[in-house]
Amino acid sequence: MLAPAFSARPSRQHAPRPRLLVLMLAAALALAACNGNDGYDDSITTLPTEPAGVGSADTAPVPTTLAYVDNGASNQRNNPCQVTLETNAGVRVLQGFLDVWTPSSLKVDAGVTLAAANGCPAVTASPWTGIPGDATDGTVKNAAIHAANINYVKTVTQARTPAQALAAYLDDRRQKGYSVSDGMGPLTSVWRAGTGQTTTIAAVDANQPVTPAVNDAGNNLGVGSASNARLGLAVDFIGNIADGSTEPAKRFYKYARPWRWSSDVKVVPALESAKSSTPTTDGGFPSGHTAEAWRNTLAMAYLVPQRYQELVARAMEMGENRILAGMHSPLDVMGGRVQATAVVAYSLNSAAYYTPTVKAAAFAQAQNYLIGQAGVADAVALNSYAHTAKTTDTAATDYDRFADTAAWRKAYLQRLTYGLGTTGAAGQPATVPKGAEVLLETRLPYLSADQRRVVLKTTALDSGLPLGNDGEGWGRLNLFAAADGYAAFNGDVSVTMDAAQGGFSARDSWRNDIGGKGRLTKLGSGMLRLSGANTYSGGTVLAAGTLAADSNAAFGTGDVFVKGGTLEVASPGTLAVGGGYTQTAGSLSLVLNANDGGRLKLAGALTVAGGDLKLSFAGVTPKVGDTLTVIKGSQRKGRFASVSVAGFSKVTVIYLDDGVQVRLDGV
Template sequence: MQQLAARPLLLALSIAVALSACGGSDTDAPLVIPAAPADQGAAETVAVPATTAFVDTVATNQRGDARYATLATNAGVRVLGGFLSVWKPLTEIVDAGVTAPALDGFPAVVASTWSGVPGDGTPDGAIVNAAVHQANIAYVVNATANRTAEQAVQAYLDDRRGKGYSVSDGMGPLTAAWRAAAQQTTSITSVAADATTVLYNDSGNNTGVGGSANASFGSVVDLVNLVGNNASTEPAKRFYKYARPYRWSGSVQVLPSLVPAKSPTPATDGGFPSGHSAEAVRDAIAMAYAVPERYQEMLSRGLELGEMRIIAGMHSPLDVIGGRILGTASAAANLADSANAAKKAAAVTQAHAALMAATGTSADTFASYAQSGTAANDRFASYATNKANYLRRLTFGFAPVGATTVAAPVPKGAEVLLETRLPYLSEAQRRVVLKTTALPAGYPVLDDAEGWGRMNLFAAADGYGAFNGNVTISMDASKGGFNAADRWRNDIGGSGKLIKQGTGTLKLAGANTWSGGTELTAGTLQGDSVAAFGTGDVYNSGGTLVANAPAALRLAGQYTQLSGGTTLELDVAGASAGSQGTLTVGTTATIAGGTLRVKFANGYKPKAGDVLTVITAGSLKGKFSTIMVDGFSNVTPAYNPGSLALTLN
């Protein structure tokens, strides 16, 4: 046993001796160490919009004031003001003194008979953008004509069940544990045979049992309920008076099992915004906040429920978009309230303790368990599918109707939505993430003054969309979770510089193009894609740079590795995988010492005598102090002017 324990030291010594005997012409020349990539200026910041903030005025959104709500008096009405470019209620027309000719030939006022007959009984108001309105209703006509039997069942369940119960299945492998811990119940488990004539209401408890009555999970349930404070959609419905899609067109096929759920009083049953969508989104956000290991999956489930409202024929895409905006803003306002800080922390701690206990996991294994679902048992197991669906559901295919190049504002307090998902970033940095991942401007309804409509939280969970100025990331692995390791999958652009500090591991997996370079001073920076490090120089002065791309990790500029605690790790997968795990440097690779560590991935097992070319460069200068190759006690390096090859002995 003692002899085995001594082998790593002997291996390091033997390799160091071998290194001193091998070299090429460039590596023997006096080594000139390049400077680190130049600083690109102060970090980008995003100012709070100069408009009344939803988070400051959320208490004005009161259900009891629905009859009297206006843009000036109600936060829930105001945040949806972008809808006025599509439809204007009578009160807005009268207050603004708008006449029929100003509305491009459309009637200034539509009679409010509310008969419920398609094409008649539309609410008081006028269509402002006929193309968008017609596309909005046509979308529902098409969706209801082509829904599948499976979609019909889900649309019914998502309508009649409590929204908190419905969206909790976004937890995937954690769903059973979550529902058991929350003590969630529902009485709607299937579509009854007589559902076409009988209205069934859920007698379950929706989000579960909160407070002291649920010692192990009550704080989590309380958090989900908390985000519903001041979140009613009724004031906005009463203000905008936009009819449900089946009242606009007889071609909309309401789900037969939901016909009993149609309101007999259209005047109090507006379509915009969708209440189901708003509640699903805010519940999903609260659950994602408590368990960020399922962040994108929970957000996907929230938006999926909104789409089910369209497929059911009960709402239009614009209704659902409005619900998303109001639901997101309401969740943020409650999470950003300093009075709720202790409640948030208690919920996050309790959620992890209870779910780990229920699943037999630990702090080290919980995240992987949360992501262990398959297509057979987790509808949200596919990241690519989730991403595509989420992006589609943000706009439902509407074309922009305005300028698309306007920079995205970021609402006051919105950064709280990323607080547990990107805990190693500052509030200012999270605001930049929201800006650089936002949707383009110009889409119907989405251009509210604060920026709630343009936020793409799914993309924001994958980190920055662009680096502008210096971007310094410091991760403390001792805090665990995403502080210890995280992966960014966005395609990062910009002209800024990335500076990685701290003991944690940051993995980059996008097709990145930022140009200001990368400086690694501590911890681990891993390239999971060919273009992980953009187009600038990479400078390793104190950490571990890992090449784990599906082909050679390509550094477009220079690579510099200093001596001391630096490591270059190459996760090589072998000839069958091409150059996976190797490193290609576009210009000069300058190696002033440090360690080269070669690991083998995907079951690759090279044999003694194999020669591996692990680094290619326009010019290779210098040498590593130590080379370590898994499974081999003796390695002979060959430093050439443009490559490094290792013979495995």
Template structure:
């Protein structure tokens, strides 16, 4: 069945009931919808078959807004009409005049949410700084891609060179308060083929990357939704909303064609940012932050409200998911990714994708305003919901849109599709906010958090990382606070770090590669089994293993000793340890004699060179018999003291063993 046929019946029903005064009756005709990933091409205006909440994918996606606002008419009809087509009746232009509270305006359904929405715009525009006014102007008048490209940080100049991106707006002109300036540049840059409209030649350097970004915006217009919901811009709702003076000239004189919901600038920013994050996953979170910032700038400009921006984010994200899952784009997205990575590697003077990750974060915050991960995370989180009043239960189950896992393909390449869906599910924000509880789950997605890995192990999770593939396959870090009942099993030669305040209960198993503990509770509340590979303790406090700790003969524990217990391991349960213990000192750390660095016996102790000056070890095994507490030690021992077998008696196989600093 075609998409048109799929929606035809519900379209006819909505058109018939439109003669009834109550819009609530019309909206009750909403049928079960196909996923946006399959119906994104219905986002059209001027087409009678795709002009209602039931038949237009974008309008349906954002239909939660109807709990806040009821438009004058239930059609995509503001300033646009649609002739009859197939069995779909014609849609006439609405009589809505675009002015809030006029006789032709819609109706506020939830006054508290509406008031909070406009109040935020009043608040931030009144408190707007001169610097924010400049940023808001530039994000309004420049091409959106030209604006958000600085989210690439140290890679920005290389990207601009490869994309052949141009702009004619680099500052606020002196006469901008009276003259409207439009960007005459090429916005995204030059594609792989000549473009006569934008007057660009074929781009052999990053043309495929630009083709991909263009493709990611296919069928992504916000105009159909704007012309359906017919919700005014905030400065039309309240005279207390202060528009940036230099943007007064950019105001539209046709309010009927200038609805506020959803924000078109925001939607485009998210489309481009997500496409660029796909191509440059080394800056995935920074691009998310930049898209969020552009949305905030739309509010600071006085042009949009929080709900406008939230709707733009949802529609922009859904559009990219739709286009990433189109079969026609499968080859393009892989070729574009390879081209972008190759270009940036070459221009950055590094060897591979892993080194590009380092280069992408090499600049200090003075040169890269997105360098603070934690600040970015808080910024994005607040602007997912803008703290608007909740109107639904806050404990609804998470939902993941069909195909949304494609957004994380290059950022979490070592996970399969179902695992990426689980990451999206376990990192979503809580339910309850207006607009965001859509049927598919677009409103609650937190893609910034998803780039930091799982938010919970709701079942056992096995991760296999192949270091040979490079990039995030070789090394990655999960920075979320991971809860849940499940277990983590790490396989493959790659390196995985855990640095959240974790509480997952199922335990941790390292079979291959390297597992790095970046926090004192990295491994949750369960036990730890190291069957192979290397365990690295890199927390800023003693690492606590909540359950039992088992280490096999072919495994290694690596401790870098530092002040205040850094580099030490505390086992709450029982320990059965074999294998090797590698001990080094953190930079600048000088331990005192008698410092204890770990309980329980390892088979081998390897002391780093700076711990064995002149061949004499600085560590000794201090073994106490479990019955009579006798002490056995080897003050002249070099090499590999064998704690487990030192007393040569069965009882000693489980005797505690504390390694002690002899001298410094």
């Protein structure tokens, strides 16, 4: 039985005289049976206006600093010239590390002057003077951050489990493209089959020495389009991401690996033979393995945005495994992430690497191949398939260890900074790097480039955290959060989704907790679902398509105005609307479930000047005779053009002075 929600306030507040009680009750019942309300005047004299919001859209201006997407070509491996902040974009994008560490190349008083030669400018610098066993070639600037960085590695390597040791070993020795492709989850097998990815490293006892070090002779990314009609264009797409070498940055920053800093760092035994004995060519910052993992997964996520968050979480896991291996520190892997993110954006914005035609062809091939292999109808169905567990066997290829989105969101956020502390002031406005919006191009295709920039701004990390001070904003990007849409409406947001475009343009969900003073306007034929604990106050306007509430605070604290489309309420409890609710057209669809879910409770008035009310049920079984209070507010004006209830052909709508009830009369 579905119990009535809320207590219904009588239509009149004055108690009747006793001798008139019977007559008045009879009249009330008669009015209720014909959608009456005991004489309450529900005429609408003045229609509420649409929510005003703040009156303008938010923006994310391009920073004035030198942009990586314009200068990425300067990051060249083994460049004979002395590496400097001014001459190398791959070094410059990591300049936030200088808040923690001063490399010897910046010690002018200890340097030597190199004359201009071979096309290289004259510079003052010093070579790396480290020898085997030497931990440093520079000076610690922030002792607390540095200590926390190395202590983290000590702690996790000393507490490492056999399973973690194996994962760390595999991520070290396997080729990176193959290793991270398991971020595809249920699509892993078909992806590897379609690309032709292979590995020759299956397993090892990671807690036993392996001499000499084993190298993977498999096929890292797969087979390209010259001989692969299945996913050859996708393989080419991933392989053509700019190398973005970490070698110049390692040469510039000269920061040692953690096992050189402390003997308390325990390298995985099976990786002891893989350790380098030459510090001058083996810097720890930034992590090359991590950078390669990020370059590969961001390219994969562009082609398969259905697994966007899982793939970036897999790249983050690669970084964690480098720490668990004892080979890198948190700052090392954070540096790899920051640099690789800039490299991918540089590549995707560069016509030398990717024209719009090349990007579109690779994307279409990946989507069509996976849709066909999954046996589903379209990209929307592929999204569901890509998040449906195929197995509970944790050792199986298609096991999805990234299925717990909430847990991975938390892990991802922690690994963005590793809780190392702060290097600067918090609360500074976020900047979004030039061209970074391309990273969300296929994940949020229905937003404009400017809107995607604002998404990146509203989901960015706070200022003052390690590596966040790079001059552009690469170190503050949180791509996992950005894939869940806006985190704040600091301006008014209009979203136009065209269902005919398919994929996320047809159906998407925003799961962030959205704040701000702006207004959300939903346009177009597609469906947008909101599931955050939202507090935005500018109001919500639905003009077309479907806007759905999947949380109890989906629509924030402002008014809701429906003038077309379908407003669906599928909240787990009563949906709290912080203002009033007005409907002039379209449909209000309430999916009633346990715990009073799917009902509306308004802080303001209910005004209905047209449109329909549709009730359905999920997880509950109502019966004939039940009276359901489905909407309650401070007052009510107007009536729905029609009311229908799934499974019941006979219903009575009872319009109260402060809400709406529906009595189920027959099936």
